[in-house]
Amino acid sequence: MPVSEAWQERLASAREQRFNEQRWRHRLVNTHSGLDFAGNDYLGLAQDPRVQAAQEEGARCFGAGAGASHLVSGHLAIHDALEDALARWTGRERALLFSTGYMANLGVLQALADPRTAIFQDRLNHASLLDGAALSGARSRRFHHRDSADLERLLSRSAATHKLVVSDGVFSMDGDVADIAALAHISQQHNAWLMIDDAHGLGVLGDNGSGCVAGFDSQRVPILVGTLGKALGTAGAFVAGDAALIEHITQFARSYIYTTAQPPSIAASTLEALMIVQREPEHRQRLHHNIRYFRQQAQALGLPLTESLTPIQPLLLSNEPRTLAWANQLAEQGIQVGAIRPPTVPKGAARLRITLSARHTCHDIDRLLEGLCACLREEAACPA
Structure with a gap:
């Protein structure tokens, strides 16, 4: 059988199976003419005229695109200002911008972990966290959802020198919130670092909208990931932590190093949205x-x-x-x-x-x- 026919048969078989399971997905063009109860614009800032105006002004001042990666010539003053603001908001020493939340999770886990690392993930973690662990080559175990006793059991059995506990803050399909206090306590007991992806909590929960990790410093939650395309209404993501962590990720995260920087207009609109969240x-x-x-x-x-x-x-x-x-x-x-x-x-x-x-x-x-x-x-x- 010619190679092209073999590939066409493979695609057709996968398509038929997904159709038969009633799991085929369709893209819908959102015309904003109806009621949207499907999106993640939790504070309505994507439609805020001030955020839209900031994006227009950012494009006029800095250009439509960054033109290069952050480590070449694409890191602009507006990116610096946004990273500083995100660090202050989350109570961290530094923050680092990524183009998407998926890229942030892939980059952080790939940069920190290797086959000698043991990663422990909540069973309902987002796909980007699971894929990041797989990309790193680390040994990965999944504990029962929000089950501190199961996490404790898995950690106590691990002989790994470097252990990393990873959880969503707010779980994207269930809407429930991780027990950050329990995760932080157990992680410290077992000399493990804790990473929280607070994509759906930032802007919504905590003091000043600073998320479900509000009140937990870098000692208890060393790695904090957040996205900008949900409550802040724009696009992109960041990781926040101490200076040593951020410098390491800057140097070793492939999804940060080898991609064009976030458009400066998006950074400008995000900075405006962040100020609105804090003052309103x-x-x-x-x-x-x-x-x-x-x-x-x-x-x-x-x-x-x-x-x-x-x-x-x-x-x-x-x-x-x-x-x-x-x-x-x-x-x-x-x-x-x-x-x-x-x-x-x-x-x-x-x-x-x-x-x-x-x-x-x-x-x-x-x-x-x-x-x-x-x-x-x-x-x-x-x-x-």
Whole structure:
């Protein structure tokens, strides 16, 4: 068989299998004409005129793109200013910008770990953390979700000289929060470093929106990763820690060294968004009001909520056909939600991933709840 035919058969087989499992994904063009309960713009800053104006001004002052990697000629004064601001915000000595959160996690783990390192990860960690551990070549073990006793057991059995405990701060599909205090305590007991990816906590939780690691310094949480494309409404990511850590990552993280720096316009808009987060707590207050309102109403309707108190509010529907049917029915009403299926979540754990924003009104949330009620009524009228 010609090579080209072999490849075409391989692609067709994978495509057919995913179609048959009802796990084929489609890109949707978001026209902003309906209600978005699927995105991660938790504070609504992506649509804030001040953030948009800062991006325009950044492009005028510094150009549309950085033109090179940070270590060649692409590191500009606006990048320096943003890194300094992020370090102050998170209570760290220094911060280092990456182009995406995925690249940050890949780069940090590849730079720090090697085959002599043992990495211990929460079972529900983001794919970028799992891939970063695999890229590093380290020995990797996964402890049960938010199970400190299981982590303790695995660490006590490890003879590795260098141990690294890694966890999401807020888990992206469940919305629950890691027990940072327990992770920090156990890590210190076993002479392990702790790395927290607080992508979904920064801007949303903690004092001044500084995330679920607020109150934990570099001694207890040495490695902090955050993204800029969620609560801050822009794009990119950073890692924060002490000077020795940041200098090491600068020198050894391949996803930092060998890529073009973040566009300076994005750095400028992120700096503006960060100032808004710190000086205007009303955005965060409005978000948490919306979370409470949604949960109270959803519980009264008997919807299958989880225990999440963050903007991520999953409705567990168990199987893929049901999840797709609900998402499609909502889409027909102009309401977009995430239809999350395996392999993103375990088999039997398909769900609607509903995300709330400070931009949502109670009327918006009522429309969503009415749509969810219609899904329930249709199921009751036409049982499977």
